[in-house]
Amino acid sequence: MALINIESFKALYPIAESENLLAEYASDLLDCDLKRGSLAPVNDDLLLSIPVQDDTEDFLFRTIPSPESTPTLVNHLDCDISVPGTVTTTDSYGSAYSSTAFTAGSAILVFQVGQTHTNIYVGLDQDPSASSDANTIDFAFYLRPGGGGEGTVDLIHNSTPLDIGDPIYTANTVFKIIYDGSAGIVKYYMDTGEGFDLKYTKESVADNLVFYFDSGLYGSGVSITNISFVALEDSDGIYEWDTPVDIAKNLDSITSERILISGDGYPKEADVALGSTGAGPWPAATRRNGLPAPDTAPGLSIGGSGTEVQGEYSWVYTYYFTRPDGTVIESAPSPPTAVITVDVGETVTLTTMAYPSPAVDGCSYTGVRIYRLYSTEISSLYHFVREQTNVNNWLDNVSDAQASANAVLETMDMSTGFPVSWDVPIDTLKGVILTDFGFFVGYSGNEVYLSVIFVSYAFPGKYSLSTDSEIVGLGYTGSIVVVLTKANPHILSGQNPASVSIRRLNYVRPCIGESRSIISTPAGVIFPSKEGMSMIDNTGTETLITENIFTAEQWEALNPETFTSFLFQGRLVCFEVGTKNVHIIDYRKGVYEKGQALRIVRGALHEEADQLIYIITDDASTGRELRVWRGGTAKDYSWQSKVFDLIPKTSISRGNIKGDFSGGKTASLTMVKDGVDMSPITITGEGLVNLGRKLSNNVSIKLSGQAKIKKIYLGRSASEALNV
Template identity: 25%
Template sequence: MVMIRIPLFSGVVPRTADRLLRTEQATTAVNCRLTSGELAPLPVPARILALAGRRAPGSIMLLAGKRWLSWPRRVDAAPAATPGDETGRTCITGLDAPRVTDLSMAGRDGAAPTSRLLGVTAPRRAPVLAPGPGGEGDPMAVAYCYTFVTDRGEEGPPSPPSAVTSMLPGQEMAVYGLESPPQGRGIAQKRLYRTATPSDGLSLWLFVAEIEAGISFYLDAKLDVDLGESLSSQDWSPPTAGLRGVVAMPNGFLAGHVGNQICFSEPWRPFAWPQGYRLTLDSAVTGLGVFGTTLVAATADYPVLISGAHPAAVSMSRLPDAQPCVSAAAMASSELGVLYPCPDGLYLVGSGGGRLVTRELMTREEWQALRPETMCAAVHDGRYVAFFREPEADPWNWDDVGSAPLGGVLAGACVHRHVLHGSRLEEMDVPYNAPTGKGFVLDLSGQETVLSFLDWHASALHREPSRDALYLAGADEEGWNVFDMAGDAGGTALDMTWRSKVFVAGAPMSLAAVRIDADFAAGGLAVTIWADGRERLSKILSDSRPLRLPAGFRAREWQVLVSGKATVREIRLASSMEELNG
């Protein structure tokens, strides 16, 4: 009995020769769901929101699970909440300077939000003192400083201190020259502090009063015993303007990078970034990710691991592999670790160190053809989903599938693809003026990594834990939209394409029949069979009945391609109809 049987279906392994693949592995796998052993098409992503503007979004996010935000450029965002906060306050880097937004500032769904600068600056001008009447007892030397405070109670570092002046207990002291606060930071009050010397002899700044931000004068006559709490914001600088790549750490603090430095915020005070909480690395930082309680800093050469429960007490260790991150937009944090594209492939940093997860799947040259520097990505349900701009060189046999926009077409340039129309598999040029590109899915959830490709492009991704969902920014005939990659329940499926390995017989053989065991509820299926590189059969199927192959030839090399919307359970080729049922 002569038979080729494919009972399981898996992804592609480009670095392995077509004839050396395992039975279930493919030479082409596009838009395929390969999670169960069966071959099924991915769903058409569900359009859930139209985005503002006609430009490709660089970033999208769902703010507090309620409001969609988008930006025309690449930004990073991290929750900037404090205990009890329910406003969805979020820190954003990658704009002109670090900014903060929340639900009250979000504006229209799908648009860039209004925001304000993150952090509170120190007043530049020292207060001026003028002693007044009254007071009795022993004179004491005093000085004053003041801080700016936002409408959320966020306090910045103090002003330069005033000149030291002698003051009697209960004497009036006029404090004036308090400068007006800068715009754009939501500053609503000023807090005034005065030096006091308690019994331990250590001088402290103690709270005197809080006044409205526009007031430049205060008359103080308080006794030392009436002063309030000590100044706690002495080291609380705003984040540097060049901060990038903000991420949230588990213990309530944020991390970001500028140049070759890692910066941290005060725990639960996302507006305060002390200078003492900075780490200097050997080379420029290109991206940050988090797994567990560990911060991963990808750099221009070696990745660095940073761990610690408080930013004042963290430790660093450098991994031995020189694997720089080439696209921060494709750096993704997950329960497995932090994944990012490097020149050699996709690199994973986890609890066991670092490893190249694509090493057994593709060569460096094949990976570079995907232009990893253009990638954006996210991890969802153990799958690394990435998109890349159209490669300059294309080793992936895309002629089988072409390239298309997500959910429809836009007027403009054309791309070439195969489309199943009823009973015909048509070749057509699809008009498309969105940035062309494709994508891939790397399933890391099983014992073996499975790679498949996507023949459409998205410009940004957002994983939303509160909904256990992965969202994409993609184009259709109406413009740019947010799509749910899971699709609609009962919705349509994408056209998938799966091409088998090259099956090589010991001697030329004659195969007479083929049967595709499939579920055709979602749509039809096209099948093409090659023998010794020559196409011998091309049919459209609507059921699982066997087909006869043309007779009168023998071949050593056999290959089969299926495309369409049906779910395939098994493929059999045999030398007779009877053997198909054996």
């Protein structure tokens, strides 16, 4: 029997003493892929050809890959293509391809399959009409049959099978192939329910290739479903800021891609028409989020005369601005005029309606809207009477009947039983997030501000709520907003901002990071505290989710106050901003991995649409660059085992290695005996390895390289290492 058996590879379990670790746990590691129990490499960061300013700290893509679309399909052999996005065979073998091709040097293919009991080929092909033979597809997933509702996955490159370790798929698995001609690569992804996982990258692929969707299916009634085939459009630039900001998507216009920006001076908005013009940097321009209310009531000039009372009236006016997409921003109303009695035959002219002087920075105005109150026994509401761009000297000749049929003033809400003014957001508002109920929440100091439902630019002062400590950031989970402070957390509950309640939680748990360290998930809001990563669920219950992973000292050494954090593929990915360090925490499995970016990280963004993390990196020689974290080619891993005590003193002289060394990949093995590194040994294939003869009281194993290592058995002799 082998003296030391490492039959799977796991990450770090820092809180445990080394001697108490199982054999498969690491004592140190860097940039390892351990998701399937083997030791494999991760990819390096991929440089994108998008310029970045030298002081960029935060960013957002101006454009994203095109929406998924259903291709027009062609029945090549015995297939039913009558259902859009679906291919179903009508005989024992069928083939179908798309009539659409992408010639811009890039393409994305996404699909699912309806079964796991047969052979299915799906991929990208340059000339699908030339042959219905599935083996001729240029770049394809080869899905092989399995049992129990599962199948296994291989790849096909130009008729040549490629083993990628037989990952398992089901009928719910989503597959994706991306051809990126600018980088010369084809990437294969699978999503089994936790986001797309990169399975393989084919390098040295020519650029500007023309690809079609192509397929081959064995068996009658076999189907490919939810087929999407689109061009991968490189983003032509990013919005970028020289300070961390908070971004919330506006709901009032999807086509305009409007965003709310807080944390960079007064709150702002940007959209395609405003922010994406010119040659960059972007946003080219922003506008203040909201318009201030007029300071003074309109002037009134009474003309004519009469003896019969017509009614009692009052007027207010608002500023408004019509955005290029037709949506309107409207301010809260001016102070009202005095209620005056107007006789039949008298005229009223409104005067001295003026824009702010001096002008309010960042505001644009289209004109004013005038509202009139006609006081009766049953109504005392202001109704719209006129919209005009000339702000002075308007004769109000709108009849009472016509005015009462017009819209009621919205920006002074009377429906709650007391007037609620649509106040412009305060200049120091930051951390703005959007709730599922359509209202926005931001903060300043120890005050929380809530917007009107579906109105991003109105934050009534009467909706504001207070905490007893300075606020650090906001998160959202379930139906509550978690307010994180420098002391006790608070939660906001309610679906209507007019009636939202605030509750101070009865424990102290300061958030020590900035707002970009806070992660909102369905299970709870996750944030760095002094003791570790904490999570507060929608009942207000707090859990220290890293309690069984790190000691307080170990946690402090990670510099959690610098984190930019994401929940990515089921794990916490925390970038230590200002360094190359990346901390990957699987709090469900209770393990921790260390990673390192290629260069110093200044900012990061998780794009859920394509399940990638983008980073701004910094280097003295190249300046700041935009990269896809772990989106490039394979890089060397480093993994070291625990220290194994040998009693009595023993010579571990033989190793038995199991792994995958295809493509010429190698690994390096270094024995550490009594704390001293022996000469490294290059491993080029499976089998026995001579480790040299040296007696020691303890040993540890260091592994590095790019070959996949599945198992290692160590012994005092060849027969012992082979006896597994």
